[in-house]
Amino acid sequence: MLINFLSKKKQRQLAILQSLFTNTTNGFPYLVKEFDITEVQLTHDIEDINKTVQTIAHQKLVDTSNKHNYTVNIDDIHLYQQLEFHYLNDSLTFQICSEIITHRHLPFNNLCDKLAISTSHCYRVLKQLNSILDQFNIVITIDQHTVPVFTGNEINIRVFIFSFVKYCFPRTNWPFPTISRAETISDFNLLSPNNKLAPSFAEEITLLLAVMKIRLSKSYFAEPMSEYVQTLLQKFVVSDYNTFKSLFFQKKMTDNNIIKVEFFYLNFFAHLLLPNLIEENHAISLGTIISHSHLSADIFVNKLTAKWQERFNLDLASDDLAKVKYFCLIFYVLAFHIHLNIIEILKSDATFLNDKRTINTAAMHDIRSFLTTTLPTIGHNNPCRDLPQDFAIDYFSNLFFFSTQTYKQQQVTIYMHFADYSVREFLKTKLKTIYTPLAVKTVDNINTADIILTDTFDIIVPNKKCIVIRNVFNPQELQTMLTAIDNSLFLSAKR
Incomplete structure (x- = not known):
């Protein structure tokens, strides 16, 4: 996500650095040819890099003493990430997105004044920002109070905000000036007092809570859900409803349906971040509900797990097999039946799903091949029917591999x-x-x-x-x- 907020020039400069670190003695002609730029452009890019690094780290990164043999010191690789975040903070697209996300109420004119830009320029940047948001099926518009706001499915909006604050801010920086970090950590401890989490997990859950809090503070609530979907989601509940209600909703909020929806979604997304929280009885009971529903996904799962056992010689008892099947089925149904755009967060945070990377093993290729013939036969209720077939196949190949590994909990x-x-x-x-x-x-x-x-x-x-x-x-x-x-x-x- 980070790279999307940078100009083409900054993206190219980072790519040049990557090339230099890959081959620390790439010559001038090689770089000109690799990036299809002129010698003048390359010279300016290297000068910009060195000037910026000198500003932030007080040292030179690229040695240009020999024009035909540019070099970098492998010991300086830590400066690459520093340069990334510096470029990001210098991006107007990033700054505007950050202001809209982290402030409760910031009118358009105030936003322009704060960033010292004209209204016409701000509109142009918002247009660029919306092209980035398109992959999340959301958009930024100006509301009746002239405040830039996110428009679209509320869950999609929160998925984007979570991804944004997780990947575009250094770990040491708390991105929400109007939300107390200490208070949010305390909220989590009150919600789940028995969870002893590693710092990285606790940090992600804290960000998840902060995203929910800032959206609730603006009176944006998740869309209502059917009783069927509530039946699915309630299997993921690991925190206390009354504690949740007292922490995040004022007494004047009397619509328990809204509170329940928020409660269910928070627990569900917590499970996506911490999949090992899913208890086996939840998986089995939820799978039973789904397998007897109108969805024909049970055919898919039965075929898939049988093939999985045969191909990889897994010795699973019947109960174990049910758990493996239902882990896959849970995510299959919830990801698409309730029409959530959670693909990005799954790819980013699940054990094996990072960005667009897939597991490169013979096993995964075999699963993918099997799914190629299985997915189209699931029936007219197939939740993947509106997705590009290759995407759906890759997605569920990874999910099934992930679900099995999660159950086994090997390390x-x-x-x-x-x-x-x-x-x-x-x-x-x-x-x-x-x-x-x-x-x-x-x-x-x-x-x-x-x-x-x-x-x-x-x-x-x-x-x-x-x-x-x-x-x-x-x-x-x-x-x-x-x-x-x-x-x-x-x-x-x-x-």
Whole structure:
């Protein structure tokens, strides 16, 4: 998402840096050819990069002393993310979006004054912003009070806001000036006093609560839902309704239907962030409800799980098989039957769904092949019927793999040995953006690790997979690492 808010020029400059870090001695002619730009443009881009990095970090990033051999120091890779966020904060599209999201009431003219831009310029930027929002099926319009507001399905709006504040703000920055971070953390502790969460999980739940609070403060509520949908969603409830009501709704709010809808959605999205919270009895009872409904998804699940067992030799008892089936079915029905645009949040936060990346294993290809012939036969009630077929197949291939792994709750442990501490920290951050701690964990003891990542060929440990990474910006080396982790996660499901 972050890259969408940057100008083409800034995107190109970041791409040039990626190329330099991939091959730290890329020459001038090579870069001109790779990015199809003139020598003058490249010179200006490098000058801009160095000038900006000098401002934010007081050092030079790209060595241009030899015109035909530009170089960067691999030790400076941490500056890349700093430059990303600096460019982002300099983006007017980002600034306007941030102001609209984080303030309760900001009239259009006040927005223009605050950013010191003309109204015509602001309208042009809003048009650019709406092109980004199009993928979420929402839009920003000016209401009767001349306040820029989000228009569209309320859940879609919250999905976008959550993704925005999660990926476009540094972890150390709290994005909501009108919402107390400490109070929001306290709210979560009151809602779920028995949940002991890792800091990364607690942070995401806190952001989720803050997004809900700021939307409620503007009197925007989720759309009403049918009794059938309520029956589905109530299986995900892990917090106390009365506590929720007292924390987030004033006494004058008497419409319990609105409060219930908000309560159900909050618990559901909490499960998307923390899928291990789904208890097996919830999965089984919910699956029973769905399997006897008008949906013909039970045909899909029965075929799919049988194929899954046959292909991967899973030894599942009947109860276990039901749980695996219903994990998949829960997300299948809820994602599309209640018409939520939750694809982005699932891709971003579920264990194996990060951006557009898919698991690259023979197993996944087999599932995808099976789904290619299965999805079209589900029937006229197929929730995927309005989606591009390739997208639907990829989506459910990943979901089914994810649901099985979540049930098994296996974890791959990684030990890192690098001479440069910053490389280790960079890779740890990289892994956190792709996997949750439920799936991948870094450890300090080499003997307890499943995979060893290192920059030397000298480390040999019997029965341990060792991956040598000399350049963290080399796509091939990174893909080797990710494939090894993916395969280890998949194989763990057979233990």
